Amino acid sequence: LPAKPKIFHGRDSELKEIVRMLSQGAPRIAILGPGGMGKTSLAKAALHHPEITAKYDHRFFVPCDSAATSIDVAALIGAHIDLKPGKDLTKPVIQYLSGKPPCLLVLDNLETTWEPLASRSAVEELLSLLTDIKHLVLIITMRGAERPAKVHWTQPFLPPLKPLPADAARQMFTDIADDFHEPKEIDQLLQLTDNMPLAVDLVAHLVDYDSCASVLARWETEKTSLLSAGHDRRSNLDASIAISLSSPRLMAQPGAKDLLSLLSILPDGLSDIELLQSKLPIQAVLACKTVLLSTSLAFMDDKKRLKSLVPIREHMQYFHPVEASLVQPLQKHF
Known part of the structure; x- marks a missing residue:
């Protein structure tokens, strides 16, 4: 198993809820939210919680980043439970887990395989087969706000993760x-x-060998690229955001990226009325809004306004600046 997160703040209520669900039968839990929001850390914290370690002797954590198909996912699970490699381990995996005592299986970053339409149905079928095993506890982590079909997810659903509370972000930083x-x-x-855990972690490590003043000065010119020296989604903020921007759901609705570019210059966001009355040159603008929400690239605030987090706004301004044709209708409207 991966180690327990050493720095873990601001997720007490979510962890408590997961532990509560895990203490009752064999739940199926989806940990959702934007990239860089700490989904993997929350899953690891749950795996190592004393109540969970006492209940489940058999716990498996399977990163799915490298899986392109459901067969790949089955192969990764098979490797973690010491099955011999084979062409398709789906049936052997199901047979093995069916014959084992109650166990806990975490499939991390499952969106890599689930997102493409070509592999989605097969991935959902694999999840359905896994959840047919009555004593198997399943946790998945996925970007976005949409749960895979063909699974009876345990209710109440765990809400998609939000940014950390201010005090937790500061504690993480210090x-x-x-x-x-x-x-x-x-x-x-x-x-x-914006208290996004990945961004807090990266900026704190910069400050650790530099200074706050220096990092603030560099941000003025480098923006999110300042936090993108690493080579993967866990050490590179731009890479993490770019993965979300490459979502097939986003690509299938071309206007969604235009809307996100527009949100990048609007810290206060847009209401549905403003989206419709401003006559933006974006086809199916409300459908675009839905896509941004489902991929967690945007969110609705307490005033029902569509917004995007600061790191995402800065990334869009730098790599996908808004076109004048999108700004002009808003200027006329306001």
């Missing part, structure tokens, strides 16, 4: 970069992250 920095500068940096 755990990494110490707390001797100027409080106002820490606040400025955290505002740039």
Whole structure:
């Protein structure tokens, strides 16, 4: 199993709810939310919770980043339960897990395989077969706000993860970069992250060997690329956002990326009325809104306004700047 997260703040209520569900029967849980929101860390924390380790001797954590098909997912599960390699391990995996005592299986980053329409149905069929095993507990982590079909997910559903509370983001920052920095500068940096855990982690590590003032100055010119020196989704903010932007759901609705570009210059977002009355040159604008919500690239705030987090807005401004033809209708409307 992967190690328990050493720095883990602001997810007490979600962890408590997962542990509660895991103590009752064999739940099927989907941990959803935007990229970089700490879904994997939450799953790992649940795996290592004392109540869970006491109940489940057999716990498996399977990263699905490299899987392109359901057969790949089955092969990865097979490798973790020590099955011999084969052409298609779906049946052997189901037979093995069916004959085992109650166990907990985590499929991490399952969106890699589930997102493409060509493989989605087969992945959902695999999940259906897994959840036919009555004593198997299943947890998946996925980008977005949409759960795979063909599974009776345990209710109440775990809501998609949101940014960390301000105090938790600050605690995470100071755990990494110490707390001797100027409080106002820490606040400025955290505002740039919008309390997205991945962004907080990356900016704190920068500050750890530099200074808040220097990082703030670099942000003015480098923006999210400042937090993108790593080579994978867990150490590179731009790479993480780019994965979400490559979602087939987003690609199938071309206007969705245009709408996200527009949101990048609107910190206060847009209401449904503004979306419709401003006569934006975006076809099926409400459908585009739905796609952005389902992929967690945007969210609805308490005032029912469509918004995007600061790191995503900065990324869009840098790599996908809004076109003038989209801005002009809004200028006329307002």
